[in-house]
Amino acid sequence: MNESVTAPVIELSGVSKFFDQFQALREVDMDVRLGEKVVVCGPSGSGKSTMIRCINRLESHDQGRIVVDGIELTHDMGNILAVRREVGMVFQQFNLFPHLTVLENCTLAPMRARKLSREEANRVAMEYLERVQIPDQANKYPAQLSGGQQQRVAIARSLCMKPRIMLFDEPTSALDPEMIKEVLDVMVELAKEGMTMVVVTHEMGFAKTVADKMVFMDHGEIVEVAPPQTFFNDPQSDRTKQFLSQILSH
Amino acid sequence: MADAGTSTALAQRGRNAKKPPLLLLWERSQRSPWVASVQFAAFAALLLWLAMLGAEQMGYLWQWYNIPQHFFREVDGEWIMGPLVKGLLVTLQIAAWCIILTLAAGLVTALLRMSDSLTGSALATGYLELVRNTPLLVQLYLFYFVISPILGVDRFWTGIICLTFYEATFVAEIIRAGIISVDRGQWEAADAGGLTRRDAYRYVILPQAVPLMLPPLTGQIINLIKHSAIVSVIAVTDLTTEGRNLIADTFMSFEVWFTVAGVYLVMTVSLSFFVTWLEHKIKVRT
Ligand SMILES: Nc1ncnc2c1ncn2[C@@H]1O[C@H](COP(=O)(O)OP(=O)(O)OP(=O)(O)O)[C@@H](O)[C@H]1O
Ligand SMILES: [Mg+2]
Numbered sequence: 042m043n044e045s046v047t048a049p050v051i052e053l054s055g056v057s058k059f060f061d062q063f064q065a066l067r068e069v070d071m072d073v074r075l076g077e078k079v080v081v082c083g084p085s086g087s088g089k090s091t092m093i094r095c096i097n098r099l100e101s102h103d104q105g106r107i108v109v110d111g112i113e114l115t116h117d118m119g120n121i122l123a124v125r126r127e128v129g130m131v132f133q134q135f136n137l138f139p140h141l142t143v144l145e146n147c148t149l150a151p152m153r154a155r156k157l158s159r160e161e162a163n164r165v166a167m168e169y170l171e172r173v174q175i176p177d178q179a180n181k182y183p184a185q186l187s188g189g190q191q192q193r194v195a196i197a198r199s200l201c202m203k204p205r206i207m208l209f210d211e212p213t214s215a216l217d218p219e220m221i222k223e224v225l226d227v228m229v230e231l232a233k234e235g236m237t238m239v240v241v242t243h244e245m246g247f248a249k250t251v252a253d254k255m256v257f258m259d260h261g262e263i264v265e266v267a268p269p270q271t272f273f274n275d276p277q278s279d280r281t282k283q284f285l286s287q288i289l290s291h
Numbered sequence: 292m293a294d295a296g297t298s299t300a301l302a303q304r305g306r307n308a309k310k311p312p313l314l315l316l317w318e319r320s321q322r323s324p325w326v327a328s329v330q331f332a333a334f335a336a337l338l339l340w341l342a343m344l345g346a347e348q349m350g351y352l353w354q355w356y357n358i359p360q361h362f363f364r365e366v367d368g369e370w371i372m373g374p375l376v377k378g379l380l381v382t383l384q385i386a387a388w389c390i391i392l393t394l395a396a397g398l399v400t401a402l403l404r405m406s407d408s409l410t411g412s413a414l415a416t417g418y419l420e421l422v423r424n425t426p427l428l429v430q431l432y433l434f435y436f437v438i439s440p441i442l443g444v445d446r447f448w449t450g451i452i453c454l455t456f457y458e459a460t461f462v463a464e465i466i467r468a469g470i471i472s473v474d475r476g477q478w479e480a481a482d483a484g485g486l487t488r489r490d491a492y493r494y495v496i497l498p499q500a501v502p503l504m505l506p507p508l509t510g511q512i513i514n515l516i517k518h519s520a521i522v523s524v525i526a527v528t529d530l531t532t533e534g535r536n537l538i539a540d541t542f543m544s545f546e547v548w549f550t551v552a553g554v555y556l557v558m559t560v561s562l563s564f565f566v567t568w569l570e571h572k573i574k575v576r577t
Contacts, residue, residue: 099479125485132483136476140498149494150484202484 050075050206050237051096055105058091058261065091067261068105073239075205078232080248080269081241083258084284089241092258093208096239097128110205126154129199133211135191137183143170143194144179147201155202162201169197173227189220193227200231207231209240243288249273257281346545354543358550361537378533379554385451385529386516386558392455393515394508397462402492404467415463422460427521430457435525450522450529458515465511469504470496502573509566513559520555530554 049072058066065088073079081089094100095107098114098121107114109124138146147166151157157165170176173193175186183191192212199207209228213221225247232238232251242248248255248269255272257265257280265272265281276282310318320326346353361373372380404415422430434453435446444452473496481491523532534551538544 097483099482122485122487125483128483130479130483132476132479134476136474136480138477138480138495138499150486153487153490153494154485198484 049073049108050077050110051239052108053092053095053105056092056095056102056107057104058088058095058100058102065261066095066102069261069263071256071263071266073206073237076235076237077253078238078251079240079254079256080252081239081256081258082243082245082248082284082288083264087258088261089258090210091261093130093210093239093241096206096208097125097130099130122154126202127204128206128208129202129204130208131192131195131199131210131212133214135183135188135195135215137191137195137198139183142180142182143175143186146183146194147198150198151201165201165203166197169200170194172200172230173197174223187220188216189223192216192220192224196224196227196231206237206239209238209242211241211243213242213244245273245289257284259284342545351545353546354541355546357541357543358546361547374533374537375530375550375554378528378530381447381528381533382516382519382530383558385447385454385519385522385527388451389454389458389515389519390512392451393458393462393512396455396459397466400459400463401466401470404463405470419460419463422457427453427457427518428524431521431525446522446525446527450519450525450527454515454519454522458511458518461511461514462508465504465507466500468507469500472503473499502570505566505570505573509563513562516558516562517555 051071051073053069053071056066056069057064069088069092071079071092081093083089091100095102095114096109101116102114110127112120112124114120114124138149141149144163144166147170148157148159148162151162151165152159167176167179170179173196175190175193175197178186178190178194183194186194196212212228213224216224221244225244228238228240228247229251238251240247240251252269255265255267255269256263257272257276257278259280265276265278267276272281273285276285343353361375363370363376364373365371400415400418403411404419406412431450431453434449434456438444439446439449477495477499478491481495486495519529520531522529523535526532530551534547538547541547
């Protein structure tokens with residue numbers, strides 16, 4: 042029991058990924074402990090999305106090992122499904138199911154992949170829709186909601202699977218500025234409750250309040266890993282300094 | 292909402308007020324389905340009249356009054372089916388079987404073609420290329436003279452299997468196109484939620500792809516019904532065969548071919564209407 046708290050719940054070692062000739066990840070090593078919040082940043086095309094998509098195998102890695110919650114990711118479909126049941130993911134473009142209502146969006150995976158009854162799934166879904174403050178929209182279709190509401194539904198949809206880990210890939214980048222806060226608030230709440238989170242984002246305010254660990258990537262490599270205090274005030278690498286000066290000057 | 296409606300109606304009236312009333316009446320009539328139907332009927336009547344005129348000049352003797360008895364005939368107080376109705380029933384049977392089998396075979400082919408399995412996709416691609424690049428008539432002969440005798444299949448099922456083989460290639464491509472036009476993010480969300488591939492297709496991808504496929508699928512099924520006439524070359528007693536036999540007996544070639552074409556038209560047009568209604572129903576639900 043004690044060991045599971047200290048042992049990494051996500052472990053990437055020497056992970057490389059190629060798209061044909063192009064190497065998107067170069068021997069990436071990263072550990073995430075239970076309850077830890079990791080914020081990943083870096084310039085466009087640096088491999089942030091590719092890395093977190095490897096964690097639930099939306100992309101397959103070509104070299105190295107990825108172990109999530111004690112399960113190694115290989116071609117074994119059983120393992121992949123087992124990992125995906127424990128790992129929720131929130132996308133930049135929400136990716137809600139447009140033909141299903143908000144409630145149905147939230148109950149589909151629990152009913153199919155967790156074998157919950159409809160009543161149980163509905164109950165869980167309403168609980169999480171309340172947590173993200175949109176229980177009254179349960180019977181609407183995604184297209185009837187604002188971007189911020191859609192993203193909160195997407196978060197609730199992931200949480201309904203009761204995952205041990207949540208991945209966020211630029212969850213606020215597609216949102217109008219006035220809607221960013223409502224989504225970040227939900228994420229901060231989630232962090233306070235102790236969820237293990239890996240978040241790709243350029244919201245540095247969010248990173249400072251929530252992150253236990255900052256990860257900076259460039260050209261498919263992890264260039265720097267540091268607690269936010271050190272990362273923002275005393276970055277070691279020149280590439281990090283340059284990136285931070287660009288992003289903070291905005 | 293009501294406000295906006297009134298104001299557009301007002302704007303409409305304002306715009307129309309400048310036009311002369313006769314022009315207005317004409318414009319409005321252009322939009323009415325009744326006027327469209329009348330126009331269509333008039334055009335059809337014109338064509339028919341031209342055909343009759345031509346036939347008359349050939350000295351053709353019209354016997355339309357002889358046609359109805361070949362649908363139904365009263366014998367000793369009982370109505371019995373004429374050859375045209377018997378043929379129609381066979382055509383409907385062939386069409387019904389083919390539609391079911393074609394959709395199933397098309398779906399399987401499409402899924403195989405998109406699967407990760409190399410053998411599966413190679414098999415599907417080979418089948419598509421082979422069938423789409425040889426004439427249907429030649430395929431029918433091949434089935435009738437080579438494959439059916441070996442497997443001991445009768446001509447009715449030979450016709451169905453051959454047609455299915457041919458039409459399923461088109462259906463497979465329609466289904467595949469529908470599936471790939473669903474946004475990639477939908478797959479990712481389904482995968483990330485831990486759904487199996489089967490569940491992802493069933494609950495996420497196909498419900499979004501099927502409405503996109505309906506219009507081209509309807510076109511393909513209409514083709515299927517029309518192509519089914521080809522089974523007459525292997526003497527399956529479908530509508531076309533019955534029509535041909537009837538002409539051999541009665542020499543009413545003009546009337547019979549017009550009638551046969553009309554019956555096919557009724558079948559295909561009712562199918563179109565049914566699918567339009569179905570599409571509307573699907574749209575209302577989502
Ligand atoms: N499916 C793919 N096929 C080919 N190349 C890809 C694919 N996905 C990503 N890449 C390439 O891999 C590199 C890393 O992409 P990735 O999406 O991980 O970057 P990122 O850090 O998330 O960037 P962004 O901030 O723009 O989202 C990019 O150069 C991209 O062009
Ligand atoms: Mg990205």
